[in-house]
Amino acid sequence: MENHDRRKFLKVGAVLSGSLLLSPSLGLAQTQTAVADKKKNKIAIKQRTLGTGNHSIEVSALGLGCMGMSWNRSFIPERKPMVDVIRKAYDMGVNFFDTAEAYGAFTNEELVGEAIVPFRDKITLCSKFGFDIKNGKLTGGLNSQPKHIREVVEQSLKRLKTDRIDLLYQHRVDPNVPIEDVAGTVKDLIKEGKILNFGLSEADAPTIRKAHEIQQLTAIQTEYSLLSRDPEKDIFPVCEELGIGFVPYSPLCRAYLTGYINERTKYTVGNDNRGSLPRYAPEAVIANWPMIDVLAEFGNKRGLTAAQVALAWLLAQKPWIVPIPGTTKQAHLQENLWAANYEFTAEELKQLTQSVSEIKITGKRY
Ligand SMILES: NC(=O)c1ccc[n+]([C@@H]2O[C@H](COP(=O)([O-])OP(=O)(O)OC[C@H]3O[C@@H](n4cnc5c(N)ncnc54)[C@H](OP(=O)(O)O)[C@@H]3O)[C@@H](O)[C@H]2O)c1
Helix, strand or coil: CCHHHHHHHHHHHHHHCCCCCCCCCCCCCCCECCCCCCCCCCCCCCEEEECCHHHCEEEECCCEECHHHCCCECCCCCHHHHHHHHHHHHHCCCCEEECCCCCCCCHHHHHHHHHCHHHHHHCEEEEEECEEEECCEEEEEECCCHHHHHHHHHHHHHHCCCCCECEEEECCCCCCCCHHHHHHHHHHHHHCCCECCEEEECCCHHHHHHHHHHCCEEEEEEECECCECCHHHHHHHHHHHHCCEEEEECCCCCCHHHCCCCCCCCCCCCCEHHHHCHHHCHHHHHHCHHHHHHHHHHHHCCCCCHHHHHHHHHHCCCCCECCCCECCCHHHHHHHHHHHHCCCCHHHHHHHHHHHHCCCCCCCCC
């Protein structure tokens, strides 16, 4: 980190820091002291642990969600600047990258595979299987048949230009395939060295337990943000009990919590799921605006943006949470990463949590 950047970082840290509010280590996960890096522009991001024992991984407290670089966020930027964003993220201390077979479909894995070549062995690379894809298009169905999982993994490895996927999630639970068969297939792939760790996305607590019996889970990836707090009820207790990490996807509620979108925002039909999600209907966007007001008011006094407050709040909930905000902009990347170093005092976290919990959320998430 250059002197100028380091001074800025220390200054913000000194002004903002109070007692670190992360829960005491439960043996499930721990935060680690930030390691300063000499590399230019690198932010000293704290590390966190997802999972336990042989299936634990140590990753930067914030990862990078790469989906929006190829899919579902209205525009598809040119490839070169997206390779640059991914490489910039690594330069800035991110070592946890998220993609999936379904994103594109396929094109996001290809992009990520190209971008990570210079540092493949120094990162945790995550992908997902589980959607039915025909002729490069999602059919709307699911497919976690064991034979299909194996085929997908072979193809993902090629697109990602690697010989192993560090963390492979089932993207959605397939009601036609017992979770024990899915976990058994991944267990075999782990024995073969093609997969290193296993995760589930959007699975309920009983499914998590069943899968974990067969193959130890490292992380659950599910939507979690200040507008979508359901996992606190059923998923966090099982993660805590079994020593499984939690990876919030859409942690900025697909940009809503940044204050960047409003009731007039238009979404590209066919390449942006927000256009069909109830929470982005104009009336819901207006009704939920008190959340932005709370975040902005908290942030304005402390030199933080709404997005930074939203991410810092998620990180403060459990030490085994690692959000993966997505962005196509280097400026947003830098903004988001600063959030990983914000430390709430006990009192300010209590007050912020009280304020956000009083807001009635309008519009279902799906
Ligand atoms: N497991 C699953 O089923 C699942 C589902 C959805 C997503 N995911 C994963 O989670 C990742 C993140 O989710 P997401 O992209 O849906 O939602 P998100 O991270 O909550 O929000 C991303 C959106 O916020 C904007 N943004 C990010 N930082 C910003 C900032 N500082 N200021 C203003 N705007 C900002 C981005 O636009 P810009 O590009 O303009 O910054 C983008 O439109 C995905 O990339 C994917 O890897 C997983």
